[in-house]
Amino acid sequence: MASHTLDSIPAGEPFQVTRVTLAGVLGDRLVELGFTPGAPVQLLRRAPFGGPLQVQVRDFVLSLRRADAQAIHTAQAIPANQAA
Amino acid sequence: MSATPETRLRPLEVALAGNPNTGKTTLFNALTGARAHVGNYPGITVERRVGTHEAHGRGWRVTDLPGCYSLSAHSPEEEIAHHALTGRTDDPVPDVVVVVVDAANLARNMLLLLQIAEIGRPVLVALNMMDAARREGIDIDVPALQRELGCLVVPMVAARGDGIEALNEAVANVAANPALGRIAETVWPEPVAAAVAKARVVLAQFALNRPPESDGGVLWWLATDPEIADAETPGLGAALLAAVPRPADPALDPRRLATVARFARIDAILSRCVQRRIVTTSGRSERVDRVLLHPALGAMLFILAMAGLFQAVFAGAQPAVDIVESAMGALSDLARTWLPDNLLRDVLIDGVLAGVSGTLVFLPQILMLFLGISLLEDSGYLARTAYLVDQLMARIGLPGKAFVPLLSAYACAVPAIMATRTMPDRRDRLLTIMVAPLMSCSARLPVYTLVTAAVFAHQAPVLGIFSLGGLVVTAMYALGFLLAIASAFILRRTAIKGGGAPLLLEMPPYRWPRWRNVVRSLADRAWVFITQTGTVIVALTVVLWALMTFPREGLDAGIKATRTAQAHAIVGEPAQKSALAAIERDDAQVKLENSIAGRIGRTIEPTIAPLGFDWRIGIGLVGSFAAREVLVPIMGQVFGRGSQADIDDRYAADVGKSMASAGALTPLKGLSLMVFFAIAMQCLSTLATIRRETNSWRWPIFAVVYLNSLAWLASFAVYQIGTRMGFA
Numbered sequence: 001m002a003s004h005t006l007d008s009i010p011a012g013e014p015f016q017v018t019r020v021t022l023a024g025v026l027g028d029r030l031v032e033l034g035f036t037p038g039a040p041v042q043l044l045r046r047a048p049f050g051g052p053l054q055v056q057v058r059d060f061v062l063s064l065r066r067a068d069a070q071a072i073h074t075a076q077a078i079p080a081n082q083a084a
Numbered sequence: 085m086s087a088t089p090e091t092r093l094r095p096l097e098v099a100l101a102g103n104p105n106t107g108k109t110t111l112f113n114a115l116t117g118a119r120a121h122v123g124n125y126p127g128i129t130v131e132r133r134v135g136t137h138e139a140h141g142r143g144w145r146v147t148d149l150p151g152c153y154s155l156s157a158h159s160p161e162e163e164i165a166h167h168a169l170t171g172r173t174d175d176p177v178p179d180v181v182v183v184v185v186d187a188a189n190l191a192r193n194m195l196l197l198l199q200i201a202e203i204g205r206p207v208l209v210a211l212n213m214m215d216a217a218r219r220e221g222i223d224i225d226v227p228a229l230q231r232e233l234g235c236l237v238v239p240m241v242a243a244r245g246d247g248i249e250a251l252n253e254a255v256a257n258v259a260a261n262p263a264l265g266r267i268a269e270t271v272w273p274e275p276v277a278a279a280v281a282k283a284r285v286v287l288a289q290f291a292l293n294r295p296p297e298s299d300g301g302v303l304w305w306l307a308t309d310p311e312i313a314d315a316e317t318p319g320l321g322a323a324l325l326a327a328v329p330r331p332a333d334p335a336l337d338p339r340r341l342a343t344v345a346r347f348a349r350i351d352a353i354l355s356r357c358v359q360r361r362i363v364t365t366s367g368r369s370e371r372v373d374r375v376l377l378h379p380a381l382g383a384m385l386f387i388l389a390m391a392g393l394f395q396a397v398f399a400g401a402q403p404a405v406d407i408v409e410s411a412m413g414a415l416s417d418l419a420r421t422w423l424p425d426n427l428l429r430d431v432l433i434d435g436v437l438a439g440v441s442g443t444l445v446f447l448p449q450i451l452m453l454f455l456g457i458s459l460l461e462d463s464g465y466l467a468r469t470a471y472l473v474d475q476l477m478a479r480i481g482l483p484g485k486a487f488v489p490l491l492s493a494y495a496c497a498v499p500a501i502m503a504t505r506t507m508p509d510r511r512d513r514l515l516t517i518m519v520a521p522l523m524s525c526s527a528r529l530p531v532y533t534l535v536t537a538a539v540f541a542h543q544a545p546v547l548g549i550f551s552l553g554g555l556v557v558t559a560m561y562a563l564g565f566l567l568a569i570a571s572a573f574i575l576r577r578t579a580i581k582g583g584g585a586p587l588l589l590e591m592p593p594y595r596w597p598r599w600r601n602v603v604r605s606l607a608d609r610a611w612v613f614i615t616q617t618g619t620v621i622v623a624l625t626v627v628l629w630a631l632m633t634f635p636r637e638g639l640d641a642g643i644k645a646t647r648t649a650q651a652h653a654i655v656g657e658p659a660q661k662s663a664l665a666a667i668e669r670d671d672a673q674v675k676l677e678n679s680i681a682g683r684i685g686r687t688i689e690p691t692i693a694p695l696g697f698d699w700r701i702g703i704g705l706v707g708s709f710a711a712r713e714v715l716v717p718i719m720g721q722v723f724g725r726g727s728q729a730d731i732d733d734r735y736a737a738d739v740g741k742s743m744a745s746a747g748a749l750t751p752l753k754g755l756s757l758m759v760f761f762a763i764a765m766q767c768l769s770t771l772a773t774i775r776r777e778t779n780s781w782r783w784p785i786f787a788v789v790y791l792n793s794l795a796w797l798a799s800f801a802v803y804q805i806g807t808r809m810g811f812a
Contacts, residue, residue, distance in 0.1 A: 019335050020334065020335070022334065023330065023334040024330070024334070025158050025309060027334050027340070028156070028158075028307065028337075028340060028343070029154075029586075029588060031340050031343045031344065032154040032156065032195060033153060033154075033192065034191060034192050036343065036344045036348075037335075044370065045377060047377075047471055047475060048383075048475075049475050049476075050475055051472075051476075052471055052475070052587055054373070054591060058191045058192060059188060059189045059190070060191075061590070061591045061592075061593075062591055063474070063587055063589045064586065064587055064588055064589075065586065068586050068587070068588070
C-alpha cells in the first residue's frame with residue numbers, strides 16, 4: 001500500500017492515517033486531535049499560493065500548514081465492503 | 085438568607101469543561117444568567133469565569149474552565165484546566181465536572197472526557213447540540229452510551245435551554261453519589277503501563293503537593309511539557325523525561341500510545357452507540373466553504389467582510405465617540421461651575437474626569453470591534469479568515485490570526501490589543517501586541533493635519549495631481565507598516581524568541597451567532613476594560629496632569645496686575661474682553677512652561693534638538709503621552725493660540741501655522757515630527773491595555789523603550805540627512 005503524506009493526496013477522496021512522523025509536542029498534539037493510525041482523513045482543499053490545508057479527520061475539520069501536514073502519512077482508505 | 089438546611093450547605097462546586105466550539109459558554113450563560121464574574125486567573129491572562137446557579141434547593145458555584153482539546157498541558161489554557169480540576173488554583177476542587185461534548189464531533193470530544201475521568205474527578209456528559217447531530221444524520225443511542233461509559237449522559241440543546249432540567253438532576257445525583265461519575269480506566273498497553281510505573285517512582289521522589297493517584301493522573305504529568313512540570317516543582321520535567329525518554333520513533337512513545345489507546349477505546353464505544361444514517365462527505369458547512377473559501381470568490385467576500393469590519397470600527401463608532409466626548413465635556417463644564425475654584429476641583433476635572441473620559445471614549449470602538457469579532461467567531465468565519473490570510477501573514481512573520489487585530493489597529497490600538505485574545509499562541513500574541521501600536525491609528529491624524537496644513541499645503545502638487553500633504557500622510561502609513569514587519573522579524577529573534585506556533589486551527593461548522601452570547605461577551609469586555617484598564621488610565625492621567633500643572637507659576641503677579649488694570653481701562657467691551665483673555669492665555673502658557681512637564685521639555689531639549697524639535701515641542705512630547713492628539717491643544721497653549729477641547733481640522737491647522745510662524749515648524753521639522761509620531765509609543769490607554777493583557781508592567785515598559793528609541797532614530801535620520809541635503 002503506497003504511503004502519501006497528507007499534503008499530497010487528492011482533495012475530496014477518503015484516506016486513512018497511517019502514522020505521524022513528527023516528534024515532540026507538535027506531533028503529540030496532532031495525535032491528540034485524532035490523527036491516530038486508522039483514523040479516516042480527507043483533504044478538503046488547499047488555500048491558494050501555498051497557503052494552509054483544510055483537512056477533515058474523523059468529524060473534525062481543521063486547517064494546518066503544508067509543512068506540518070507532511071508529517072502525517074496516509075493510505076488510500078479501504079472501501080467499506082472489503083474492510084469487513 | 086433563610087436558614088433552611090439546604091441553603092446552609094456550602095455551594096456545590098461545578099466545573100464546566102469541554103473542547104472549544106461545543107457550546108460550553110452557551111451552557112454557562114444558560115445556567116448562570118447574569119450572575120457571573122469575569123476575571124483572570126492569578127498571574128496569567130487566561131480568563132476565569134465564575135457564576136452561580138441554583139437547582140433542587142442547592143446553590144451551585146459554576147466555573148467555566150478554558151476550552152481545550154486535550155488535558156495534557158501544552159498551553160496555559162490546558163494547564164489551568166488541569167490545575168483547576170486538581171485543586172491547584174485558588175478555587176476549591178470541583179465536586180462534579182460537567183464535560184460538554186459536541187454530539188456531532190463525539191470522538192475528538194471524548195478524549196478530554198476520558199482524560200478528566202482519569203485524573204479522578206466525578207464526571208458527567210452534557211451531550212450538547214443534539215439538534216445539529218441529528219441534522220448531520222448522526223443517531224446517538226444515549227442509554228447505550230451511558231452504559232458503555234459508565235457515567236451519566238444528558239442529551240441537550242443548550243442554546244434552546246433543552247436538557248437543563250435533566251442536567252440539574254444529573255449533577256445533583258452525581259454530587260450525592262460520586263460513584264455515578266466514574267469511568268473505568270482505559271486498559272493501557274504494556275509500554276504505557278511500564279512508563280506509568282517509572283513515572284510514578286519519579287513523582288513519589290518529588291513529593292508533589294497533590295500527588296496523582298490514578299494511572300491517568302500519572303500519565304498527565306508524563307505527557308505535560310517539561311517546563312510546566314518544572315514550574316510546579318523544579319527538576320520534575322527533566323526527571324520525568326529522563327525516566328521515560330522519547331524514543332527515536334515517535335510512534336512508539338508511550339505518551340502517544342496512551343492517546344492512541346484512548347482513541348481505540350472511544351472508536352470501539354462509538355461503533356456500538358452511534359449510527360450514521362447518511363454517510364456524506366459534504367455537510368452543510370462544506371457547501372458553504374465551497375463559496376467562502378473559493379480562491380477567487382472567497383477572497384473577494386473576505387475583503388468585503390474585513391472592509392466592513394474596519395469601517396464599523398473606524399467610522400461606525402464615531403457618532404458614539406462624539407456623544408461620549410460631548411457628554412464628558414458637558415459634565416466637566418458643569419463640575420467647573422459647581423465646584424469651588426481650587427486645586428481639588430482641578431485634579432477632579434483635569435485628572436480624574438479626564439481619565440474617565442479617556443477610558444469611556446474607547447468603548448464605542450471596543451464594542452464595535454468585539455461585536456464584529458464575536459459575530460465572526462460564533463458564526464465560524466473567524467477561523468476561516470485565519471486560513472485565508474495565513475500565507476500572506478506568514479510573509480510578515482505573523483500568523484493568520486493576527487490579521488483582524490492588526491487591521492483594527494489602524495483605527496485604534498486599544499481594541500486591537502484586546503482582540504489578540506483570539507490568538508492561541510502566547511508568543512504570537514505578544515508579538516502582535518508589540519507591533520500593533522505601529523499601525524497608524526486615528527489619533528495620529530490630528531498631528532498629521534497640524535503639520536501638513538502648516539507646511540505642506542501650499543506646495544505644488546507632485547506630478548501635477550498628488551497633493552504633497554496627502555503623499556506624506558500616506559508615507560506615514562507605509563512607514564508604520566514596514567516597521568511593524570521589521571520589528572516582528574527582529575523581536576521574533578530577540579525579545580520574544582520562539583513561537584511561530586503551528587496552525588492547528590479548528591474550522592467549526594457554520595452556525596448562527598446567538599445574540600445572548602454576543603451581548604454577554606460585549607458586556608464582559610466592556611466591564612473588564614472599564615474596571616481594570618480604566619483604573620490604570622485614570623491613575624496615569626492624574627500623574628500626567630500633575631506634571632503639567634505643578635508648581636503653578638504663572639505670570640509674575642505684578643505684571644499680571646498691571647496688565648489687568650490696563651485691560652480694564654480699555655474702552656469698548658469686545659476689546660476689553662479680548663485683552664483679558666490674552667492675559668489668561670499668557671498666564672496659562674507661562675504656567676505650562678514653568679510646570680514639571682515644561683522643565684522636562686527644557687531638560688530634554690539637547691536630546692531632541694538633533695530631531696529638529698525645540699523645548700516647546702518637548703513639552704508637547706511629554707504631554708502627548710496621554711494621547712497623541714493632545715499634542716495639538718498643548719501646542720496651541722504653548723504657541724499662544726489657547727487650548728481647545730474640540731480638536732477639529734481647522735484648529736489643528738491654525739496651531740500648525742502658529743508653530744510655523746514661530747519657526748518651530750518647517751517642512752523638514754514637520755516631517756521629522758510626523759515620523760516621530762508615526763512610530764513613538766505615546767498613549768497611556770494603549771499602555772494600560774498592554775498591561776492588562778500581558779498581566780505585567782514589563783511589556784508596556786518594553787514597548788515604550790523600543791518604540792520611542794525607534795522613533796528617535798528615525799526622526800534623527802530624517803532631520804540630519806534632510807539638513808545635509810539642504811532641506812529646511
